[in-house]
Amino acid sequence: MPDPTTDGMHHAIRPDGRRVVTKQRSDAAPDFFEAEAHGIAALRSANALRVPDVLEFDRHHIVLEDLGRGRPALDYWQRAGTGLARQHARIGEHFGFGHGGYCGDSPQDNTPDDDGWRFFADRRLQPQLRRARDRGLVETRDATRIEFLCANLRERIPDMPPVLLHGDLWSGNLHVCSDGAPALIDAGAVHHGWAEAELAMLGLFGSPPQAFFDAYAELVPLRRDWRERAPLYNLYHLLNHVNLFGRGYLPALRAALDACA
Numbered sequence: 001m002p003d004p005t006t007d008g009m010h011h012a013i014r015p016d017g018r019r020v021v022t023k024q025r026s027d028a029a030p031d032f033f034e035a036e037a038h039g040i041a042a043l044r045s046a047n048a049l050r051v052p053d054v055l056e057f058d059r060h061h062i063v064l065e066d067l068g069r070g071r072p073a074l075d076y077w078q079r080a081g082t083g084l085a086r087q088h089a090r091i092g093e094h095f096g097f098g099h100g101g102y103c104g105d106s107p108q109d110n111t112p113d114d115d116g117w118r119f120f121a122d123r124r125l126q127p128q129l130r131r132a133r134d135r136g137l138v139e140t141r142d143a144t145r146i147e148f149l150c151a152n153l154r155e156r157i158p159d160m161p162p163v164l165l166h167g168d169l170w171s172g173n174l175h176v177c178s179d180g181a182p183a184l185i186d187a188g189a190v191h192h193g194w195a196e197a198e199l200a201m202l203g204l205f206g207s208p209p210q211a212f213f214d215a216y217a218e219l220v221p222l223r224r225d226w227r228e229r230a231p232l233y234n235l236y237h238l239l240n241h242v243n244l245f246g247r248g249y250l251p252a253l254r255a256a257l258d259a260c261a
Contacts (some may be wrong), residue, residue, distance in 0.1 A: 068178025081215030
């Protein structure tokens, strides 16, 4: 059992020889680690990219299989692309998820909805915008532009099915295991949504090489113009970064808004 007085991430070897990592937070929301456990279970059910085993969890901690950390295998990006495509081939009945989630420390409302445009506006963009506006982090002109986009998503985003997403897939959550294989970690934001939104975030802080996208497209075709919509999808994550880390992310948010104009 981890020391209940020590927050952070701790690596250990169990008596049976199994290597584990414990993530522990005394200030975690009551269902924070439960959301991660549910997310990992959903990703595992896709039989796509590797995820760590969940050994135990409660309100304040989660114990996971330690995947180690190594150098990417020669075919790392091809395997990552193929694996994510297999995951995105899992189509859900609704947008959302059967459990609330967290994108970083931000609560994520996953109430199911049959309408993807409404889901993205009402469950993603609008809650983040309200939070930023209430805290004085964005200006009226920023809010007006985002509200306009929310009202016009149908004209900007094609009809797409709700597929299984990691939900917070920046490059740091695409993990290189000790054997060089790709894996997914930090799965608290898992839900069913638009595949393009996941690919957009993966390119937000440094894009994978073309080999990744080529391998992905062999299983799941990509629309020619999907990258043009990436700034719109990434408004959610940029708003989240403004809310979590402050106004330093406003220039990136406004650049994405300019790209959506």
